[in-house]
Amino acid sequence: MLIDKKTDFDKDKLTFSEDQGFTIREAIAEAKRCLNCPRPLCRTGCPIDNDIPGFVSCVAQGNFGQASKIIAQRSSLPAVCGRVCPHEKQCEAHCVMTKQQKGIRIGKLERFVADFESDMEVDRITPTQATKGSVAVIGSGPAGLTVAGDLAKAGFAVTVFEGQNEPGGVLLYGIPAFRLNKDVVRREIDRLKQLGILFETNVLVGQDITADQIFDRGFDAIFIGTGTALPRTLEVPGKDLPGVVQATYFLSMVALAAGGNLDQKEVPVAKGDRVVVIGAGNVAIDAARTALRLGAQRVTIVYRRTQTEMPALQSEYEQAVAEGVQFEWLASPTAFTGGERVRGVEYELQKIDANGKPTPSCQLRILPADKVIMAVGQRPAARIVSTTTGIDVNENGYVITKERPYGMTTRRGVFAGGDVVHEPATVVLAMKEAKKAAAGIASYIEAKKLLDDCEPVPASGDPAQAQ
Numbered sequence: 001m002l003i004d005k006k007t008d009f010d011k012d013k014l015t016f017s018e019d020q021g022f023t024i025r026e027a028i029a030e031a032k033r034c035l036n037c038p039r040p041l042c043r044t045g046c047p048i049d050n051d052i053p054g055f056v057s058c059v060a061q062g063n064f065g066q067a068s069k070i071i072a073q074r075s076s077l078p079a080v081c082g083r084v085c086p087h088e089k090q091c092e093a094h095c096v097m098t099k100q101q102k103g104i105r106i107g108k109l110e111r112f113v114a115d116f117e118s119d120m121e122v123d124r125i126t127p128t129q130a131t132k133g134s135v136a137v138i139g140s141g142p143a144g145l146t147v148a149g150d151l152a153k154a155g156f157a158v159t160v161f162e163g164q165n166e167p168g169g170v171l172l173y174g175i176p177a178f179r180l181n182k183d184v185v186r187r188e189i190d191r192l193k194q195l196g197i198l199f200e201t202n203v204l205v206g207q208d209i210t211a212d213q214i215f216d217r218g219f220d221a222i223f224i225g226t227g228t229a230l231p232r233t234l235e236v237p238g239k240d241l242p243g244v245v246q247a248t249y250f251l252s253m254v255a256l257a258a259g260g261n262l263d264q265k266e267v268p269v270a271k272g273d274r275v276v277v278i279g280a281g282n283v284a285i286d287a288a289r290t291a292l293r294l295g296a297q298r299v300t301i302v303y304r305r306t307q308t309e310m311p312a313l314q315s316e317y318e319q320a321v322a323e324g325v326q327f328e329w330l331a332s333p334t335a336f337t338g339g340e341r342v343r344g345v346e347y348e349l350q351k352i353d354a355n356g357k358p359t360p361s362c363q364l365r366i367l368p369a370d371k372v373i374m375a376v377g378q379r380p381a382a383r384i385v386s387t388t389t390g391i392d393v394n395e396n397g398y399v400i401t402k403e404r405p406y407g408m409t410t411r412r413g414v415f416a417g418g419d420v421v422h423e424p425a426t427v428v429l430a431m432k433e434a435k436k437a438a439a440g441i442a443s444y445i446e447a448k449k450l451l452d453d454c455e456p457v458p459a460s461g462d463p464a465q466a467q
């Protein structure tokens with residue numbers, strides 16, 4: 001194996017290794033720093049209300065099995081959350097010790113507990129009796145997996161339909177392996193399988209089967225957790241030139257090649273390429289850092305606003321800078337230049353107006369580029385809503401849902417959650433919404449079955465006639 005130490009890149013297998021977690025000694029020492037606050041603010045910073053003080057205190061005592069049980073009460077994806085949640089904006093931001101410069105590394109502790117649990121197989125998973133009804137979940141990203149896990153634990157039979165050849169969604173085909181090891185994702189999914197959840201992969205709902213046909217199979221409810229599959233584009237000249245690719249497509253090609261499911265030559269960035277990435281969100285940063293790891297000669301992120309307006313996490317930005325990614329701020333792309341293929345990105349410098357807003361300066365620049373990666377956002381595909389009736393979406397294609405029962409769409413029995421409802425966000429926000437939708441589905445099915453069990457009320461209102 002040929003590992004490039006600087007980039008943690010295995011050139012033979014096109015894989016990247018992630019950074020190291022805590023050792024046992026480090027985890028206990030870190031957990032012992034917790035002050036056990038009477039009013040633990042860290043917990044209020046967690047979108048899914050994890051009992052952070054509870055599990056941290058168990059880690060401090062060396063009771064990792066109990067720590068894992070506590071986390072499992074709220075999360076089916078702790079090893080994932082421990083790695084990719086924006087802790088610096090959530091639980092860790094609320095830790096009182098953060099104000100004194102050194103907050104508890106809650107994310108890394110969660111990761112330690114989840115990894116310890118699955119390495120040691122501390123807790124044997126036993127499936128709950130599935131007696132309460134059956135639910136079809138479409139999509140196996142964080143939203144779908146969370147609904148599936150919560151409902152399986154609550155006694156429902158769950159089948160997940162996934163369009164890709166393997167479950168995991170963005171966790172598997174989006175977030176790069178140097179931040180989220182794919183074996184960790186597979187391990188979390190295996191634990192869900194042990195709960196009795198069935199997975200039907202390579203089934204694209206809306207193409208291979210419709211929502212109505214899923215109901216015909218006897219499911220009581222359907223959950224749509226299909227994320228935002230369609231990338232947005234920039235309407236500028238040259239956007240269709242060869243060499244211009246979408247970030248999500250690029251990252252999924254890298255993941256497929258790393259998994260041996262695609263020839264490495266198909267990966268759109270090659271050694272020596274000069275790469276320009278458009279956009280400055282976390283997807284753009286992931287694409288830029290991945291391009292560097294593939295041996296790109298130079299990677300530049302071009303963003304139309306200022307550094308302070310950049311949507312990416314500060315920690316992600318800092319790591320990108322440390323690795324050599326360059327940034328052009330206040331640079332608004334106006335065209336992708338070239339003939340048979342892309343040769344450069346033309347952009348207009350922006351100046352800040354009296355209201356502090358970027359405005360065109362009429363100064364054009366060209367940045368040479370062999371490859372351009374666009375990371376300017378995504379939106380939902382209409383495959384499911386266009387092949388069935390009654391599921392309303394808003395003007396941008398996001399599925400409209402109700403508060404009661406939580407997560408139900410305008411079609412009875414069809415629920416939705418995650419990015420397909422609330423726009424591209426984070427893993428834990430998709431999980432938060434999915435948890436609420438799972439509770440909505442459970443109460444809907446319970447109410448439906450109760451009504452089905454009721455004897456019909458006689459038309460005359462005379463109970464004797466019902467005998």
Ligand SMILES: Cc1cc2nc3c(=O)[nH]c(=O)nc-3n(C[C@H](O)[C@H](O)[C@H](O)COP(=O)(O)OP(=O)(O)OC[C@H]3O[C@@H](n4cnc5c(N)ncnc54)[C@H](O)[C@@H]3O)c2cc1C
Pocket residue numbers: 084085086138139140141142143144161162163164167168169170171174175176203204205206225226227228229248251282283286383384417418419420424425426427428430
């Ligand atoms: C490159 C990248 C990096 C990111 N990094 C982070 C990060 O570090 N931290 C963080 O918190 N968030 C991150 N995010 C955002 C986060 O991954 C998403 O918010 C989250 O995955 C949304 O979950 P979801 O379940 O709603 O959708 P998805 O994860 O998109 O899952 C949708 C699933 O539905 C499947 N599907 C779609 N249509 C159909 C259909 N018709 N039939 C069957 N299956 C279908 C898809 O194949 C997919 O498996 C990142 C996103 C990207 C793209």
